[in-house]
Amino acid sequence: MREMNWFQKYVIAPIAIALMFVSWLVFQIMMFVPFIPVTLLKFASGNSLMGWEEWKELISESWSDLF
Numbered sequence: 001m002r003e004m005n006w007f008q009k010y011v012i013a014p015i016a017i018a019l020m021f022v023s024w025l026v027f028q029i030m031m032f033v034p035f036i037p038v039t040l041l042k043f044a045s046g047n048s049l050m051g052w053e054e055w056k057e058l059i060s061e062s063w064s065d066l067f
Contacts, residue, residue: 041055
C-alpha cells in the first residue's frame with residue numbers, strides 16, 4: 001500500500017471514520033429503540049398503573065400527532 005498524502009490522511013480518513021461511526025450508531029439505535037416502549041408498556045401494565053385500552057388510546061393519539 002502506497003503512502004497516503006496529507007489530504008487523504010487528514011481529510012478523507014477522518015470523514016470515513018466518522019461516517020462509519022455514525023452508521024454504526026444509527027444501527028444500534030434502530031435495534032434498541034423498539035424495546036423501550038415495549039418495556040415501558042410491560043412495566044406500567046404489570047403494576048396495573050394503566051390498562052391496555054388506555055395505552056392503545058395514548059399510542060394512537062401520539063401517532064396521529066406525529067403524522
